[in-house]
Amino acid sequence: MKQVVVHPERCVGCMQCMLACATAHSRSLMLFAAVQETPQPKARIHVGAGCFNEGFPNRCRHCDPAPCQMACLAGAIYRSDSTGTVMINPDRCINCASCAMACPYGVIRFHEDPLGPAGHAIAVKCDNCSARVAKGQIPACVEICKAGALTYEEMDTAMRRKNRAVARSMSTDADPPVMPAGVALLKSIKQSELQLSGS
Amino acid sequence: MFDPGKSLSITQDGDRLIAKARQDGIETVWERHEAQQPQCGFCDMGLSCRICIMGPCRVDPFGEGPQTGVCGADADIIVARNLCRMIAAGAAAHSDHGRDLVEVLAGVADGTAVGYKIRDEAKLKRLAEEYGVATGDKNPLAISGELAQAMMEDYGMRRKAVKMVARAPKKRQEVWEKFTLTPRGIDRETSEMMHRTHMGVDNNWQSLLLQGLRNALSDGWGGSMIATEVSDILFGVPTPRPTMVNAGVLKEDQVNIVVHGHNPVVSEMVSKVCQSPDLIDLAKEKGAAGINLVGVCCTGNELLMRRGISMAGNHLMSELILSTGAVEMMIVDYQCIMPSLGKVAGSYHTRMVSTSDKAKFPHMEHHEFHPDNAEKKAVEVVRSAIENYVNRGKVFIPVAPQEAVGGFSVEAIVGALGGTPEPLIDAIKAGKIRGVVGIVGCNNPKIKHDYGHVTLTRRLIENDILVVDTGCVSVATAKAGFKVPAAADMAGPGLKEICNALGIPPVLHMGSCVDNVRILVLVAALANALGVDISDLPVAGSAPEWYSEKAVAIGTYFVASGVTTHLGPMPPITGSMNVVNLLTAGLEDVVGATFAVEPDPEKAAVFLRRHIEDKRKALGLDVRSV
Amino acid sequence: MKHVIIGNGIAGVTASEAIRMLNGTADITMIGDEIFPPYSRPMISHVLDGSQPHDKLPIRSEHFYDDLKITPLLGQRARGIDVDNRQVELADGTRVDFDRLLIAAGADPRPTQAEGLDLKNIFYLRTQDHVKQQTTALAGARRAVVLGGGLVGFKAAYGLLKRGLSVTMLITSGYPLSMQVDATAGRMILNELVCHGLKVEVGVSVRAFEGNGTVRVAVTDTGTRLPCEIVIIGKGVLPARDFIPKDKIDADLGVLVDDHLQTSVPGIYAAGDVAESVDIARDCRWVNALWPEAAGQGRVAGLNMAGRPVAYPGSLSRNVMRVFGLDVLTVGNADPIEDAGYRVVRSSGADRHFYRRLVLKEDRLVGAVMINGIEQGGVLRALIENRTPIRLPPETLIAPGFNFGQLLY
Incomplete structure (x- = not known):
């Protein structure tokens, strides 16, 4: 089964996945209309700043077993049998934030959501774009990512690719894994800048 | 990653006022910078393009996603276009500032610029002669009218070259001719730059960048140079004079008025009316001991250079100065004025006044200054600043002011040398002074406030390199105490000896950021005196904390003029290693100078010292190993 | 293999699910005094504050016992454990054989001493039945007294405030939740509650309740008379371990467990509010009587009972709450x-x-x-x-x- 695979080393921090995610979870499904909606749709993927201010795309890992599901007071968090996606039933959620305590990745947010009950906040997180996938589309964050930081593929395929890259880098006659020169240059400059921004 | 425990400024007033602002719940540039993290990597690398709406487009730096925009432009073209548009914007800003001064000059001639006058007739005549305006025994007003007309033509398309290109050494002019870099008209080059970067025009990244150099030269030897020279005619050529710097220049018992921005046209008039006995009496009536006019940023530098008016701080201090609660009014014109200032002022009694028809800001009162009403307007706003004194709440002035000397125009430096550049050239030849570095540019929250400026300056003077500075740097080094004659003790033995002999500090304040052209004039004079090109001199430029498009234009005209220039922060070009390589290496074969990027000022100091020793070696002078 | 679980709270429920996951056929018997379907105990405070209806409390199907092929023995408590004969003795004298036993008996409200405790509308806040009675008593009530400023007292006071009652909370520390938060946070919470109408009496206790069949006044030890139509005693909980033979099974405040949640007797496990494990943050034995802890412990105990050794890393106190x-x-x-x-x-x-x-x-x-x-x-x-x-x-x-x-x- 395909799933969203995150490659943080590829994230350039443009945050386009956040816009695409919020749009995909709006009523209008169009960016320009979505920003006018009340309540405002919000991203369920969160690009934070890493130690060197590099982008870090943070989204639900759909853990198994899922600590949020075990901690949910209202029994609102469940796993979809067909896709393995950890889902939140917006009508059962009581917005108690017990899942915030449980989630070791900090990916759950609490707000009124266009797709939830009107007038009160609920817990909201990545649903693997189940509505889009049902229509034959791929998750919105993957579709918009132009840097390859988010891919939609079989986990095995992604692992195999990564294993091969590591194996190549460890064989004696191989070149080390190549990071494009411009990317490496900017990265080293940014790290240096960060050290100079205060101490 | 944000560490709230860390210090953000090397300055004591900066650190204390950051703490004060936080305590007062004021959001400053550092919080906003933090909130922007991570910043977009496509934009940071120059790989995003918003030039047309077949896009917006971005190119995947990892090579798997799209490699061209919708139009087909690849990373090289997109990066070059984006950089060139930065140069165009920077050149436009300086040159438009110059245009405003030419208009005042024309207004003085026809009597419409009430309250302005010609302060330096000798300079007026020198300029007129350069521009081919007959002087003879003509009335200065008539000369200024004709000079203004001639300068206006520099902005147009009737010339083959802007006039002051002739100030450059012959060899330099030949280089420009050879690579078609000679700027033809100030506005023309910016217009052409914008034209070329339109979709479907110039799609050769090398020729785009060469036009970028020509555009920058139209600023350096055109618009900015006009701005400086006309300012000198209207307000006087700067001469060394003592002043005070840092937030401690605000006075607890006086009406504090801060001028912020760049053009002296408004600040000079404000400074003039602040002397008015009527207004001083009014201030006393309101319980103040007087009126204390101070500067922030480059319009402050303009006043400091010519009048010795105190300087409260540079770019990153502009919000913090308000958090003292001691500012009755801040009067702004344009450039580098953070749109947040009105909101910051809202937390205190400070009134914010914008003055330019070109620059309006949220939460500011707009009092539009024009050459014909400036004097009247200045009286009005200063009066309301005085009336605001009674609304003052608790005041926090964090430090005592630091002494400094400013006002080192080229004329003043030559004057200090005894009327000729020879003593400086002799000192360089003798190796007492290894060379000269112009440290210029802004502040940027990406670098700890003033750390780059002060560290680099210290390392260079320690190693007998004379530092000249402008803009935000000049404030940083003044606050650090490098701008008093006694600072010669911090210099290496050779530089110390020369400074002591001449009674000058080892770091010379040459003015505002348009005044970077004074550095061009200085290096041109040195090159001419030695009979070499600028690129042969043991000199360099540096912008350790730059942030603005204007800084891109300045750096580019330095390099195009033959001055190798170091940049602290990385410009948005790493998306194209072709562009990176051209700017940091390839340009050597074109203009005899390159850019170098190094955020760490300690490493930058080593680079600049090596560069200077290399140039000395080529000139057959003695060489130190670095 | 006969599995017996004492307690049908969340620890018992997750334990039974874990056992059934690993073993489709083993006998599972659950003993519990509540006959309501498995429900979310922490949610009762959401029912009290009016944000959730009582019928949303169940978090498992009403066919839970049938679906998992569990033999329920509900409506009564265990009276004792015969360790030597591996039997549990119920209140009605029934004896239930076990091979593996889980003690997940939970905790009971810490009682208070005062006259007039038998008056109507004086409650604990522990079970769905308590909250059902409280919501009924809310009709006509304007003033409430809450005893205790710990988790239970805080939740009771918050719920009643949200219902619009005038609430007086009697606490020993200067601020509520003093076991959970530091003074700064405690005062922020106190301010928020006081801004919404809470009255606080620090360092006083109730000597007596007065009323004519139904509580009308709480009298403090300083003699203050606090008029009230409803009283909630929220002074925390104590592990329900009275029936444990302490000579056979090691117990302190709670039943002591090892790093596989086994008690000192092989084959007898404990989980949930009754268990005393090692607190990770404090590095010592501690009873963390918290629902998410109970859910996790129940699962680990169940896996171990069904034969899959799973280590338990220790417990951790944790609370998350919204206070206006x-x-x-x-x-x-x-x-x-x-x-x-x-x-x-x-x-x-x-x-x-x-x-x-x-x-x-x-x-x-x-x-x-x-x-x-x-x-x-x-x-x-x-x-x-x-x-x-x-x-x-x-x-x-x-x-x-x-x-x-x-x-x-």
């Missing part, structure tokens, strides 16, 4: 005794609606308090629970932009 405009999250040892090798890092600033406090011991995080912006609380909880050495400056963990990505280097 404040979201409060607290985890671990948030307010240790000073000078015991702990280091405290706090957020500063004038913003009264944002507060962070971290407690570190050597290079480990052992406690945290967050007020508002609690989304990253789980990341801190995981750092404490996994005993992760903290390599970042602790200040970065309390910065608003802190996120999981910063831990990857």
Whole structure:
């Protein structure tokens, strides 16, 4: 089964996945209309700043077993049998934030959501774009990512690719894994800048 | 990653006022910078393009996603276009500032610029002669009218070259001719730059960048140079004079008025009316001991250079100065004025006044200054600043002011040398002074406030390199105490000896950021005196904390003029290693100078010292190993 | 294999599910005094405050016992355990054989001493039945007295305030939740409650309740008379371990368990509010009578009982609650005794609606308090629970932009 695979080393921090995610979870499904909606749709993927201010795309890992599901007071968090996606039933959620305590990745947010009950906040997180996938589309964050930081593929395929890259880098006659020169240059400059921004 | 425990400024007033602002719940540039993290990597690398709406487009730096925009432009073209548009914007800003001064000059001639006058007739005549305006025994007003007309033509398309290109050494002019870099008209080059970067025009990244150099030269030897020279005619050529710097220049018992921005046209008039006995009496009536006019940023530098008016701080201090609660009014014109200032002022009694028809800001009162009403307007706003004194709440002035000397125009430096550049050239030849570095540019929250400026300056003077500075740097080094004659003790033995002999500090304040052209004039004079090109001199430029498009234009005209220039922060070009390589290496074969990027000022100091020793070696002078 | 589980709270429920997951045929018997379908005990405070209906309490199907082929023995408590004969004795004298036993009997409200406790409308807040009676008693009630400022007392007071009652809370410390938060956070919570009408009496207790069949007045030991139509006693809970033969099964405040949740008797396990395990943050034995802990312990105990050895890393106190405009999250040892090798890092600033406090011991995080912006609380909880050495400056963990990505280097 395909799933969203995150490659943080590829994230350039443009945050386009956040816009695409919020749009995909709006009523209008169009960016320009979505920003006018009340309540405002919000991203369920969160690009934070890493130690060197590099982008870090943070989204639900759909853990198994899922600590949020075990901690949910209202029994609102469940796993979809067909896709393995950890889902939140917006009508059962009581917005108690017990899942915030449980989630070791900090990916759950609490707000009124266009797709939830009107007038009160609920817990909201990545649903693997189940509505889009049902229509034959791929998750919105993957579709918009132009840097390859988010891919939609079989986990095995992604692992195999990564294993091969590591194996190549460890064989004696191989070149080390190549990071494009411009990317490496900017990265080293940014790290240096960060050290100079205060101490 | 944000560490709230860390210090953000090397300055004591900066650190204390950051703490004060936080305590007062004021959001400053550092919080906003933090909130922007991570910043977009496509934009940071120059790989995003918003030039047309077949896009917006971005190119995947990892090579798997799209490699061209919708139009087909690849990373090289997109990066070059984006950089060139930065140069165009920077050149436009300086040159438009110059245009405003030419208009005042024309207004003085026809009597419409009430309250302005010609302060330096000798300079007026020198300029007129350069521009081919007959002087003879003509009335200065008539000369200024004709000079203004001639300068206006520099902005147009009737010339083959802007006039002051002739100030450059012959060899330099030949280089420009050879690579078609000679700027033809100030506005023309910016217009052409914008034209070329339109979709479907110039799609050769090398020729785009060469036009970028020509555009920058139209600023350096055109618009900015006009701005400086006309300012000198209207307000006087700067001469060394003592002043005070840092937030401690605000006075607890006086009406504090801060001028912020760049053009002296408004600040000079404000400074003039602040002397008015009527207004001083009014201030006393309101319980103040007087009126204390101070500067922030480059319009402050303009006043400091010519009048010795105190300087409260540079770019990153502009919000913090308000958090003292001691500012009755801040009067702004344009450039580098953070749109947040009105909101910051809202937390205190400070009134914010914008003055330019070109620059309006949220939460500011707009009092539009024009050459014909400036004097009247200045009286009005200063009066309301005085009336605001009674609304003052608790005041926090964090430090005592630091002494400094400013006002080192080229004329003043030559004057200090005894009327000729020879003593400086002799000192360089003798190796007492290894060379000269112009440290210029802004502040940027990406670098700890003033750390780059002060560290680099210290390392260079320690190693007998004379530092000249402008803009935000000049404030940083003044606050650090490098701008008093006694600072010669911090210099290496050779530089110390020369400074002591001449009674000058080892770091010379040459003015505002348009005044970077004074550095061009200085290096041109040195090159001419030695009979070499600028690129042969043991000199360099540096912008350790730059942030603005204007800084891109300045750096580019330095390099195009033959001055190798170091940049602290990385410009948005790493998306194209072709562009990176051209700017940091390839340009050597074109203009005899390159850019170098190094955020760490300690490493930058080593680079600049090596560069200077290399140039000395080529000139057959003695060489130190670095 | 005969599995017997004493208690049908969440620990019992997750234990039975774990056993059934690993073994489709083993006998499972559950003993419990509540006959209501498995429900969410913490949600009863949401029913009290009116935000959730009573019928949303069940978190398992009403066919739970049938679906899992469990033999339910409901409506009565265990009276004793015959360790030697491996039998549980029920209140009605029935004896139930077991091969593996789980003690998940939970906890009972800590009783209080006062005259007139038999008056109507004086309640504990522990079961769905309690809250059902309370919501009925709310009709016509305007004034309430709450005894205790711990978790239960706080939730009772908050619920009644949200219902619009005038509430007086009697507490011993200067601020509520003194076992969960530090003084700064405690005062922020107190202010928020007081802003919404709570009255607080510090350091007083109730001597007597008066009324004509139904409570009308609470009389304090200082003689103050507090008129009230409803009283909730919220002075915490005590492990329900009266029926445990302490000569056979080691017990202290709770039933002692090892790192597989087994008691001192092989084959007898304990989980949930009755169990005393090692507290990860405090590094000593502790009863963390908390629902998410109980859910986790039940699952681990069940897996072990069904023959899959699973280690239990220890328990951790944790609470998250919404107090009108404040979201409060607290985890671990948030307010240790000073000078015991702990280091405290706090957020500063004038913003009264944002507060962070971290407690570190050597290079480990052992406690945290967050007020508002609690989304990253789980990341801190995981750092404490996994005993992760903290390599970042602790200040970065309390910065608003802190996120999981910063831990990857």
